[in-house]
Amino acid sequence: MVSSPRSSGPVPRAAESPPLETQPNESGGGPGELRSGGDAPRPTVPDRAREALPAPATKRPEDGESRGSARREAEVAISTREYRLFYGHLLALKGIDIDIPGHSVTAIIGPSGCGKSTLLRSFNRMNDLIAGVRTEGTIRVGSIDVFDSSTDVVELRRRVGMVFQRPNPFPKSIFENVVFGLRALGLKDRGDLEARAEASLRRAALWDEVKDRLRRSALQLSGGQQQRLCIARCLAVEPEVILMDEPASALDPTATAKIEELILHLKSRYTIVVVTHNMQQAARVSDRTAFMLAGELIEYDRTKQLFTRPSQKLTEDYITGRFG
Amino acid sequence: MSSTTWNPFSPLIKSRSHDLTGTGLKALSATAAFLIVAMVAVIMGNIAWFGARTLSWEFLTTAPRQGMTAGGIFPAIFGTLALVVMMIVALVPFGVGAAVYLAEYARPDAWFTRIIRFSINNLAGVPSIVFGLFGLGFFVHFIGRSIDRGLGLDVTWGQPALIWAALTLALLNLPVVIVTTEEALRAVPNDMREASMALGATRWQTVWSVLLPQAAPGILTGAILSISRGAGEVAPIMFTGAAYFLPYLPTSPTDQFMELGYHVFVLATQSPDVDATRPLLYGTVLVLLLLTFALNLVAILLRARLRAQLSGRS
Numbered sequence: 182m183v184s185s186p187r188s189s190g191p192v193p194r195a196a197e198s199p200p201l202e203t204q205p206n207e208s209g210g211g212p213g214e215l216r217s218g219g220d221a222p223r224p225t226v227p228d229r230a231r232e233a234l235p236a237p238a239t240k241r242p243e244d245g246e247s248r249g250s251a252r253r254e255a256e257v258a259i260s261t262r263e264y265r266l267f268y269g270h271l272l273a274l275k276g277i278d279i280d281i282p283g284h285s286v287t288a289i290i291g292p293s294g295c296g297k298s299t300l301l302r303s304f305n306r307m308n309d310l311i312a313g314v315r316t317e318g319t320i321r322v323g324s325i326d327v328f329d330s331s332t333d334v335v336e337l338r339r340r341v342g343m344v345f346q347r348p349n350p351f352p353k354s355i356f357e358n359v360v361f362g363l364r365a366l367g368l369k370d371r372g373d374l375e376a377r378a379e380a381s382l383r384r385a386a387l388w389d390e391v392k393d394r395l396r397r398s399a400l401q402l403s404g405g406q407q408q409r410l411c412i413a414r415c416l417a418v419e420p421e422v423i424l425m426d427e428p429a430s431a432l433d434p435t436a437t438a439k440i441e442e443l444i445l446h447l448k449s450r451y452t453i454v455v456v457t458h459n460m461q462q463a464a465r466v467s468d469r470t471a472f473m474l475a476g477e478l479i480e481y482d483r484t485k486q487l488f489t490r491p492s493q494k495l496t497e498d499y500i501t502g503r504f505g
Numbered sequence: 506m507s508s509t510t511w512n513p514f515s516p517l518i519k520s521r522s523h524d525l526t527g528t529g530l531k532a533l534s535a536t537a538a539f540l541i542v543a544m545v546a547v548i549m550g551n552i553a554w555f556g557a558r559t560l561s562w563e564f565l566t567t568a569p570r571q572g573m574t575a576g577g578i579f580p581a582i583f584g585t586l587a588l589v590v591m592m593i594v595a596l597v598p599f600g601v602g603a604a605v606y607l608a609e610y611a612r613p614d615a616w617f618t619r620i621i622r623f624s625i626n627n628l629a630g631v632p633s634i635v636f637g638l639f640g641l642g643f644f645v646h647f648i649g650r651s652i653d654r655g656l657g658l659d660v661t662w663g664q665p666a667l668i669w670a671a672l673t674l675a676l677l678n679l680p681v682v683i684v685t686t687e688e689a690l691r692a693v694p695n696d697m698r699e700a701s702m703a704l705g706a707t708r709w710q711t712v713w714s715v716l717l718p719q720a721a722p723g724i725l726t727g728a729i730l731s732i733s734r735g736a737g738e739v740a741p742i743m744f745t746g747a748a749y750f751l752p753y754l755p756t757s758p759t760d761q762f763m764e765l766g767y768h769v770f771v772l773a774t775q776s777p778d779v780d781a782t783r784p785l786l787y788g789t790v791l792v793l794l795l796l797t798f799a800l801n802l803v804a805i806l807l808r809a810r811l812r813a814q815l816s817g818r819s
Binding site for chain 1: 612694695696697698699700701702703704705706707710714715718719814815816817
């Protein structure tokens with residue numbers, strides 16, 4: 182039932198897909214660039230959706246299906262069932278059931294230690310890196326059964342990108358940061374790498390600021406630029422889902438605004454899940470919001486609904502600042 | 506010192522200027538610290554003073570003559586450099602490999618990991634003369650002779666040689682490189698591992714293109730320490746390859762070689778004419794020190810450059 186992600190292999194797929202950013206309306210740069218992507222239907226979207234959502238990773242499904250899959254944007258991209266996670270003996274996630282729709286922004290809010298980051302890190306199995314973590318239940322991301330023994334975790338992480346709380350560029354040049362994932366996939370062609378780096382930096386609204394100093398160390402960038410570089414780095418490997426773990430909490434208000442703008446811009450192409458401490462931020466950027474408390478999913482609804490007419494008393498108490 | 510600052514508890518404490526025990530201990534520890542400086546100054550000064558008189562172009566570029574009472578030490582300089590280079594080539598990949606396993610792959614509490622750590626700690630405690638005997642028995646007699654037998658050669662590999670001495674020294678320095686490298690790897694923030702793996706890099710790709718470059722300064726520290734030790738150790742090489750005197754330079758890894766530390770030992774203990782040898786002895790020691798400093802300096806400069814790169818300053 183799990184189609185092997187290896188069958189088509191990341192490298193050939195990347196090679197046969199069209200160049201990332203050839204639309205003329207994107208090359209203008211400047212603030213117009215951000216708006217342009219929002220609503221214009223892109224030729225690559227059906228392709229992307231087919232890859233992102235439950236279509237098998239075989240080369241090319243028949244055309245009729247690809248037409249239908251363009252509409253799958255609203256379908257579920259990530260779903261968890263009875264998902265439990267233990268740190269040693271401590272039950273940190275107590276049976277989470279959530280369906281996150283594709284091509285939208287979902288915010289996860291809740292007080293510190295409620296398990297929101299842990300849940301986020303489950304979607305690309307980053308918790309594997311922590312000793313003593315055990316899980317039960319299932320998570321599906323698109324067609325991938327995340328915890329299935331046949332799942333290639335490296336391929337999973339390529340398709341489910343992640344942006345961390347603290348900007349964490351590698352101490353390498355800006356260019357090398359952006360192409361890191363591509364090199365890991367085995368891409369070597371210089372021109373190809375450069376084209377993809379430029380496209381990713383444009384999508385992350387960073388190109389104009391760094392195009393003249395791609396060879397300089399990424400550590401010379403400001404915090405906000407570093408965070409956008411991390412987003413560009415994540416976009417370069419063409420993920421379908423982007424997980425963001427408090428992506429703006431270490432940034433000043435201006436940089437935060439840029440990141441939020443970027444999130445809104447990116448959701449036409451990607452499924453984005455944002456963990457945030459900041460309820461205003463959740464209200465500004467997300468379509469749906471999940472409220473977690475002590476390892477449980479208390480409420481999950483459209484953002485507007487959740488913030489204006491929460492169905493749970495706990496949610497209401499939290500968003501009105503009675504605790505947390 | 507701090508008698509002017511207000512201290513609510515001061516009536517309970519004896520005035521510090523009358524704290525005889527404290528003053529005495531402070532004097533003792535200062536003396537100990539000073540003695541170290543004094544000893545280094547005496548050793549270095551003595552060697553530099555007498556050694557400098559012997560140093561000359563001829564001394565550096567010719568071979569010993571007249572039963573080592575005249576001539577230079579070029580073969581020993583050459584042999585030392587060859588030995589250190591070969592040692593580093595064997596040592597760094599092996600030591601870094603072991604450190605990567607320990608820091609990135611091994612489960613810290615597994616019994617196998619404990620055995621590895623136990624072995625490394627013990628290896629670090631083995632006297633160097635034992636390494637020499639081990640090198641003779643294992644590398645020269647066992648490995649070397651097996652190669653000869655396997656290839657149907659006369660005694661070629663199965664005798665003391667540059668390569669066996671270098672490997673013995675590498676073994677001696679292995680714990681140093683493993684420990685410094687492992688610490689350098691552990692000092693790389695976990696952010697970096699997560700960033701790399703989240704981009705779809707495999708564990709090995711993460712090690713190779715993220716962690717090792719960032720640990721490179723630490724690895725160089727290990728290399729620096731081993732160079733200093735490797736260039737000066739005599740015991741491990743006297744059975745495994747160093748020669749008393751050779752009329753030619755080593756041209757293959759299976760040749761024997763002269764080495765500065767061993768040459769010092771020979772000049773100091775085996776000379777037919779002690780007075781004639783003394784200036785040569787001073788000169789040789791000075792050259793050994795300078796060579797070690799120079800090798801260290803190269804590694805330290807390289808490390809400084811790497812650090813600047815990693816911190817984004819270049």
